Amino acid sequence: MKPLHFKRDTAGAFGGGVAMIGIPLMSLAMDPLVAGAVLAPLLLVMDAFALRHWSPKTWSRADVIWLIPGTLIGTALAAWLLTGMDERGVATLMGALGVGFALYWLTGGMSDRGWAARPVFAFTAATASGATSMIAHAGGPPLAIYLLGRGLPKAQFAGTTSIVFTFGNIAKVVPWLLITPPDAGMLWLMLICTPAVPLAIWLGWRLHGRLDQRRLYAICYGILTLVSLNLLWRGLAGYL
Template sequence: MPIEPITLLVAFIGVFVIAFMKGAFGGGFAIIGIPLLSLVMDPLTAGALLAPLFIGMDLFALRYWKPSTWSRPDLAVLVPTLVIGIGLGYVGLRLLDHRAVAIVMALITLLFAALWLRSGGQVVVRPRSTPKAVAAGLASGVTTMVAHSGGPPLAMYLLPLGMTKELYAGTTSLFFTVGNALKAVPWLLLVKPTTPLWMLMALCVPAIPLGVWIGWKLHQRLDQQQLYKACYGLLVVTALKLLWDGVTGYMH
């Protein structure tokens, strides 16, 4: 089947938006670009399209988020628990109600954002906590497999640490590099891409370096406070999208 021009345009823009988020914030907000793809394809096909492209985004972003931008003490706990969480999410795909998971995650995220607003939009710095890191890694792994959104649990752990914007973005980037690599195979097994889908992936590849680079340029222009405000704002958008997906899922 030939690729329709509108399908190519929407898919290219969707991949660009996700790559832009990767360059600006280190990742975790892919769900904001996914609704664009749902205009021209079903969610499973979109997932299969993005799975290999995520890896391309991650590898390209590592040109900017070098090891000096990784918080090793946090990643030492977050990454192993992420792996476990993805495994639990994969096993639980048939047991867990993804709509309920989306709604619960949305409500928790909105509460987190509301507490930030209550503090006057200031980040209340809290000390590093291993139990919180374990919970964040597990929750992110489960939600990234079940509800396509592992960003909120990680952000809710990292943002209150008050780390520099480079450290926040770099740590987030490496975290999702591992997560996306692990998710790629299950997604490609779940939805075996057709030849036209592989062609569409190839045509969307140029959106990756362009999106990541422009996002990184924005990151450089934002100061610490602006970046954190943007992250909290994106968390609210992500939560509202999750809430919408969960509630409308029960209506169908």
């Protein structure tokens, strides 16, 4: 396994929205399945620290009761899908999802409002979020489409996203480790990265109120586009 220079991720403190760049970035140095398996347990550590900042008073309970079940169902469906795919298929699917989300954001889709008032839309968005989170740790965009449409305050948006992703991350860690059982190198990488989590979460929480959200996401989606195109090319090239 090639060495990886792991980037500290403040996604937990920003409500999980930028975690989608994790696998594409890590896949520059390793198999995307290995990247997913390494990142899955680390996300649980991030959640544990993030929820210290996003307490229950920041959760939108009216949304959470629909979002969590949908997330769990989407996770289960995607886990079943991944068990039948090889490295080329996974790379192609992850790359396509990343490019698709970047294009959707670029065309203004993330600012849609008004359609997200009914529980069926919450459940549908959460199912899509659970599926894309399981496949590529990229559950942020589908969930954001719904929650942005609800017009929640920034803190409530981040808190609701954090608790929903906590349940989703718990549900997907075992499937990921079954799909790609960790070897000694993967375990060492997880161990090395873990101490960076508390500092990264604290830093993200401090920056939450200071950074312009749209500028932050513009940078993240720019990175996502580049690394996803690379991942998509590698996946498609494997079939040639």
